[in-house]
Amino acid sequence: MGTARPVLDMRPLVTLDHIHKQHRLGGQTVRALSDVCLEIDSGEFVAVMGPSGSGKSTLLSILGCLDQPSRGHYFFRGENVFAQSKNRLSELRNRRIGFVFQNFNLLPRLTALENVGLPLFYRREPLRNPAARASAVLEQVGLGSRIHHMPAQLSGGEQQRVAIARAIVNGPDLLLADEPTGALDTSTRDAILALLGELQRTGLTVVLVTHDPEVAACARRTIRLRDGAIVGESDATPPYDFDRVELQCDRSAMPI
Amino acid sequence: MRSFSYAYLAFRSVRAHILRSILAVTGIVIGIAAVLIVVAVAEGARAEISRQIISLGSNLLLVQPGAQVAQGVRQQAGTILSLTSADALAVAREVPDVVIAAPFVGEQKTAISGDLNWSTLVAGVTPEFFEARGWRIAQGQLFNQDHVVSAAKVAVIGRTIARELFRGGDPIGRFVRIERSSYLVMGVLAEKGQDFTGRNQDDVIFIPLSSARIFAIGRSHANPDTVHSILVKTDTAQSMAAAETAIARVLRQRHKIMGRKSDDFRIQNLIQVAQTRDRTYRQFTLLVSTLAGISLLVGGIGVMNIMLVSVTERINEIGIRLAFGARPRDIRRQFLLEAVLLCTIGGLLGLISGYACTRVVPSALGWPIEFNEAMALIAIVCSSLIGIVFGLLPAERAARLDPAALLRFG
Numbered sequence: 001m002g003t004a005r006p007v008l009d010m011r012p013l014v015t016l017d018h019i020h021k022q023h024r025l026g027g028q029t030v031r032a033l034s035d036v037c038l039e040i041d042s043g044e045f046v047a048v049m050g051p052s053g054s055g056k057s058t059l060l061s062i063l064g065c066l067d068q069p070s071r072g073h074y075f076f077r078g079e080n081v082f083a084q085s086k087n088r089l090s091e092l093r094n095r096r097i098g099f100v101f102q103n104f105n106l107l108p109r110l111t112a113l114e115n116v117g118l119p120l121f122y123r124r125e126p127l128r129n130p131a132a133r134a135s136a137v138l139e140q141v142g143l144g145s146r147i148h149h150m151p152a153q154l155s156g157g158e159q160q161r162v163a164i165a166r167a168i169v170n171g172p173d174l175l176l177a178d179e180p181t182g183a184l185d186t187s188t189r190d191a192i193l194a195l196l197g198e199l200q201r202t203g204l205t206v207v208l209v210t211h212d213p214e215v216a217a218c219a220r221r222t223i224r225l226r227d228g229a230i231v232g233e234s235d236a237t238p239p240y241d242f243d244r245v246e247l248q249c250d251r252s253a254m255p256i
Numbered sequence: 257m258r259s260f261s262y263a264y265l266a267f268r269s270v271r272a273h274i275l276r277s278i279l280a281v282t283g284i285v286i287g288i289a290a291v292l293i294v295v296a297v298a299e300g301a302r303a304e305i306s307r308q309i310i311s312l313g314s315n316l317l318l319v320q321p322g323a324q325v326a327q328g329v330r331q332q333a334g335t336i337l338s339l340t341s342a343d344a345l346a347v348a349r350e351v352p353d354v355v356i357a358a359p360f361v362g363e364q365k366t367a368i369s370g371d372l373n374w375s376t377l378v379a380g381v382t383p384e385f386f387e388a389r390g391w392r393i394a395q396g397q398l399f400n401q402d403h404v405v406s407a408a409k410v411a412v413i414g415r416t417i418a419r420e421l422f423r424g425g426d427p428i429g430r431f432v433r434i435e436r437s438s439y440l441v442m443g444v445l446a447e448k449g450q451d452f453t454g455r456n457q458d459d460v461i462f463i464p465l466s467s468a469r470i471f472a473i474g475r476s477h478a479n480p481d482t483v484h485s486i487l488v489k490t491d492t493a494q495s496m497a498a499a500e501t502a503i504a505r506v507l508r509q510r511h512k513i514m515g516r517k518s519d520d521f522r523i524q525n526l527i528q529v530a531q532t533r534d535r536t537y538r539q540f541t542l543l544v545s546t547l548a549g550i551s552l553l554v555g556g557i558g559v560m561n562i563m564l565v566s567v568t569e570r571i572n573e574i575g576i577r578l579a580f581g582a583r584p585r586d587i588r589r590q591f592l593l594e595a596v597l598l599c600t601i602g603g604l605l606g607l608i609s610g611y612a613c614t615r616v617v618p619s620a621l622g623w624p625i626e627f628n629e630a631m632a633l634i635a636i637v638c639s640s641l642i643g644i645v646f647g648l649l650p651a652e653r654a655a656r657l658d659p660a661a662l663l664r665f666g
Contacts, residue, residue, distance in 0.1 A: 061660045064579070066578075066579060066659045066660040067660035086583070086584060087583050087585075090578070090581050090582065090583040090584075091581065093578075093579060093580065093581050094580065095581070099579050099580070105572070105575075105576050105579075107573055107576060109268065109272050118576070118577070118580050119580040119581050121261065122577070122580060122581035122582045122583075123581070166580065170581075
């Protein structure tokens, strides 16, 4: 199912090499991450768990090239990310990485279609017909009929679908999801997880931060953080066992 | 294409906060309108002044009688009638630089035509006077030396007289009565407007000097030859200063003024008087324009203020844009364009209201106004420039925002 993109590059998609991160909060230095080493391969579905303040958010913003580590290196497809210019980081975020947030973070004054078109607007080589691409992706996430609605006119689940469409519209390698189901009810949550699972099966690498063990159970690999350090990693299911993901997530049909 | 999209983005953003946008640009609107009105009024006045200078005639000196001293207090000029037409002749004859020396008498009189009357300046002159001023006839013809010699009862009138006494009908060949004599109107002078003292130069009736002496104005018992002033034209502008000294010398000699005794006459360079006035006016215009410009500056600061608020308010939007691939320069461009758009809209509104005012002011206050396309263009360009200048800081602040700080991950 799905056309898995050929992985020519056998290197890991993401390599974190002894990452340290300190935040400065009012003169006080807070250690957010200490000595994190992590490799994520192309096509993986990784859940990151941990209590509040364990450094999950910091890890995600470093993975998303939004924040710089204090020490250590981050390689994305072998490219030393933080040795690059700010413009290159913008391009990475534009083309290689997609973000999904707990509170959706859609621009309230733009329609669903325009929100999805946002990454296309900032693309260095503009598409000939960005609107067609955006509406095709909205179709893909099951929102083909509501593309001209404003975010306020959409339900939470629909808004998150728009957000996912926006995250994948430029065909990224890595999808970073921050509690994507935190603001949703159980059945909507499962539909969104099913959608993410489906995307992962087409070759997208998904890193998902969550508190919810049931959500984490969708992932084959779970990374546990505590006080800024990786304290455990479970690889409960054999790799590429899509069935289990499906079982977990497809409890209800996707309400498309 | 991309710039167009950014312009559209800016337009949407301005429209989204329409009330705030209007309030933000109010300063610009008022500033641009104020500058436009000031410049239009100033330009109008300048055009008026240069017209006055031209109507004055070139290379002119005005010789007036001096002031009488009564009990140690000097009276106004002309209180002694020290000048005579013989003085005028002497000046013309003896000062080599002088081309014309035209004597002038004048008095406010009531002129009557049919059942209409009008109080106006009745002036007695010789044909040289018109030549010195460079005044042209619009209808009919000027009187000549023969009319002066024979003290003919003829008149050349200004436009205002033609309008007030003849109701716009053809006055040539009709009569105007002054005191007990009637004068045949033989010419109407071309319209000249106000002189630099604000006197209407078209509100005058010219009759031959001799006729004025005999019939209209009368003569001084002490010296029947007196005149109220002598208008002197020199051949070049450079010779005016030399002519002034020479005239003074001739007149002192004729009036038998010796040694250190002060003159009983006064010589004025009319162009200089007008130019001094023009200069003063220019300085005043500059001052008022500067004040109007400052209001424009305040308007710009208002826009900057609103843009800074807007950046703070839209931190989330900026963060989202950065997260999905916007470069800092894209953000900068977006906010800069928004400020420019705001200010340009403000400039347009200011242009419209300023233009509307320049339509109303002349008829309401009687001020001459000059308004042209270049001024409109400059207004728009200026407001856009203000947008760039005052949009830079907010745009830079937006572009420097740290995306990691904006999007707090759960």
